[in-house]
Amino acid sequence: MRTKSILTEARQIETAVTLIQLGARLQVLESETDLSYERLLRLYKEVSGKSPSKGQLPFSTDWFMTWQPNIHASLFLNIHEYLNKAAELEDIDIVIKAYRLYLEQIQAQGLEPLLSITRAWRLVKFIDNGMLTMTRCSKCGGHFVTHPHEIAKHFVCGLCNPPARAGKGKNAGGLHIH
Numbered sequence: 079m080r081t082k083s084i085l086t087e088a089r090q091i092e093t094a095v096t097l098i099q100l101g102a103r104l105q106v107l108e109s110e111t112d113l114s115y116e117r118l119l120r121l122y123k124e125v126s127g128k129s130p131s132k133g134q135l136p137f138s139t140d141w142f143m144t145w146q147p148n149i150h151a152s153l154f155l156n157i158h159e160y161l162n163k164a165a166e167l168e169d170i171d172i173v174i175k176a177y178r179l180y181l182e183q184i185q186a187q188g189l190e191p192l193l194s195i196t197r198a199w200r201l202v203k204f205i206d207n208g209m210l211t212m213t214r215c216s217k218c219g220g221h222f223v224t225h226p227h228e229i230a231k232h233f234v235c236g237l238c239n240p241p242a243r244a245g246k247g248k249n250a251g252g253l254h255i256h
């Protein structure tokens with residue numbers, strides 16, 4: 079089994095620094111490394127030049143179900159699933175790699191990344207514990223983040239069926255998910 083404990087300390091520091099650079103919340107570092115809170119706090123201040131934001135992580139699945147966030151989350155998760163099958167990497171390294179590829183794709187389209195690394199990490203946890211899943215769109219065939227038990231036969235994604243208030247082709251228009 080792949081667990082965080084097999085990471086050496088040097089690797090853990092490297093992982094923590096990478097996560098901080100990508101904007102991860104301190105709670106992500108606490109969960110993914112065995113480094114002490116004090117150590118992580120020092121590291122965070124050193125790398126980011128500021129104190130970590132306080133307060134709870136957003137622990138609800140609701141955000142992932144709203145229109146544009148859902149498209150961004152689905153794009154990330156498709157990349158993540160692909161890497162998860164293809165590469166022999168630590169779980170957290172797959173999240174980091176998938177997140178970087180997500181950023182590349184979003185920026186290549188001239189879009190703002192709506193999904194933070196913290197939310198991306200959280201999304202993978204929601205998938206792992208069965209609170210969210212992926213369902214195939216009955217129109218375009220792309221796989222999208224949904225609640226479990228979505229009826230695949232009738233499911234239509236946010237790209238095929240954008241809400242009426244959405245501007246024509248704006249923001250999400252350039253994205254394709256397969």
Ligand SMILES: [Zn+2]
Pocket residue numbers: 215216217218219220234235236237238239
């Ligand atoms: Zn679709």
